């Protein structure tokens with residue numbers, strides 16, 4: 001697959017955009033005219049800069065309001081086009097995009113447009129360039145690729161072809177299978193974009209809310225499958241008008257873009273819907289089948305480790321062993337494995353220096369870690385290796401949120417004897433029931449708002465995680481966008497939170513305290529009342545929940561008085577739906593804002609969204625020192 005991206009999709013100046021495009025490994029770039037006009041380099045120099053970056057120019061665009069004009073505007077439009085053809089020769093590209101006219105002066109008629117394009121095709125031929133015609137979804141006379149194709153067909157000129165853009169076709173609900181019968185040689189380039197379903201006029205929707213294929217709600221896979229059915233082997237070029245991307249990191253957006261194209265193409269290959277030409281690689285291993293969190297690793301130092309281990313012990317963990325060669329301790333409870341790393345070098349230490357005490361790594365358990373690593377690398381994740389001592393296990397790892405690590409732990413490696421290899425363990429280290437916490441229920445990572453789509457794509461493309469409908473949760477300081485990703489069994493749930501407001505707890509965690517990373521971990525118990533009583537006895541500070549909440553629960557659900565009484569006393573939150581019942585408690589946050597949640601599920605599949613606003617309001621009242629509430 002040949003990949004390309006339009007400069008309009010990326011932030012920064014032209015040099016930033018080209019560097020980001022090249023670094024992400026694209027073959028080519030579409031030069032948006034404004035990016036060229038705003039550059040202080042001439043066309044030849046820009047062309048040279050593109051080639052020096054190892055890229056080609058797939059397209060120069062857009063050229064507006066060309067077809068169907070009466071004289072004298074018609075002659076003027078042809079003159080304008082001739083001038084652009086000269087610029088194209090200097091840039092070193094042979095393809096220009098003409099988008100369907102929105103001019104109030106233009107006259108309709110398929111043949112009139114076809115005649116104009118044929119005449120332009122002759123001029124283009126003389127200039128050694130080609131023109132591609134695209135139907136804008138809001139075009140005045142032409143707003144459907146089928147009409148654009150009919151015009152191109154009637155123009156019947158080798159230098160005139162069609163440009164397809166998934167947004168314009170899919171946003172209007174046009175069936176993409178109409179593409180299948182278009183001869184591939186007449187498709188000059190294919191532009192790819194997705195978008196979330198919104199009730200907005202087509203133009204505003206397109207100019208502000210496009211996103212990478214797979215990040216939105218349009219059937220982009222069906223569109224691409226239809227293009228593949230023609231045998232098309234030209235560029236797939238991302239053209240993403242998005243306000244967040246324009247403000248975000250060009251490098252990140254470019255990587256996301258290429259990842260999204262690979263992800264989509266890989267899905268088509270797996271479904272037998274891709275062309276699979278001779279130069280195409282094999283499909284990647286299937287999305288990694290996960291089975292849960294194997295371990296959690298904290299980075300800390302000698303001075304801060306005391307508070308962390310006291311917290312762990314207070315909720316039922318016990319110190320289970322010391323690493324044989326590193327300043328690393330293991331804490332266990334049920335099947336939970338928590339690693340506390342106080343090393344003074346290596347990644348954990350850098351993570352501590354930059355972020356303070358924080359979760360620097362997560363071990364994800366999966367059926368086939370080697371295949372997962374191959375898939376992750378194929379989807380442009382950054383692999384990570386660090387030195388291991390003699391005889392110690394080496395786990396595959398990739399970089400995740402905030403530079404933290406995701407260890408890809410094969411089921412066999414998650415078995416207990418592996419801990420015995422690396423650690424000097426206490427007798428009975430793995431049979432400690434503690435306060436009844438057994439497994440990790442979910443892990444919540446707070447990220448910058450503008451990175452929400454990026455991390456969603458990261459998890460969704462590499463692992464077998466479904467993207468649940470995003471939620472907006474009110475915090476007293478603003479809204480928090482919350483995105484859950486989970487596997488079919490519910491054994492791995494990752495929550496991504498991000499907030500545009502600067503005053504929410506999430507935003508302050510990212511900007512003032514830890515930075516992007518794990519803000520909370522939820523452990524699961526089979527008996528919330530027993531767990532909460534154990535915690536109470538060991539003096540754990542639980543987040544007190546307002547009594548109003550319980551009055552409301554009482555009115556809403558028919559709860560046994562004893563149970564409701566215990567919930568009131570300890571601050572247990574509750575939810576019930578068709579799937580079952582859910583109980584949650586929160587510990588007050590550590591300095592820096594990291595906190596622990598404990599849940600019990602009785603069949604329940606959700607994450608207690610109905611309680612999130614109460615919890616956030618209470619947390620912001622009880623924000624620890626170092627986390628000012630204003």
Ligand SMILES: O=C(O)c1ccc(O)c(O)c1
Nearest residue numbers: 062097099134165206207
């Ligand atoms: O929004 C526009 O005007 C515009 C311009 C060029 C394109 O290729 C496109 O898809 C949209």
Ligand SMILES: [Mg+2]
Nearest residue numbers: 134165191239
């Ligand atoms: Mg387009």
